[in-house]
Amino acid sequence: MAGLPARLRLQPTDVKAAALWGVTAATGALYLIQPWGWLKKTFLEKPEPEQK
Structure with missing residues (x-):
């Protein structure tokens, strides 16, 4: 992502907001x-044991 402008890079603030x-x-x-x-x-609730 080095080729992207700074405003288009994923920021920690964006991750927190999402x-x-x-x-x-x-x-x-x-x-x-x-x-x-x-x-x-x-x-x-616990399931009731089956009666045989």
Whole structure:
């Protein structure tokens, strides 16, 4: 990337901003969808052992 002008090179600030926007978008999507029952069932509850 040595041939690119300084304003077109990827800067650490750009990476931080992109990560922040990604977290913001994911949080907003979870807020809008609100899959709390599915999340609780999938990650927090232990499956019951099968009866034979």
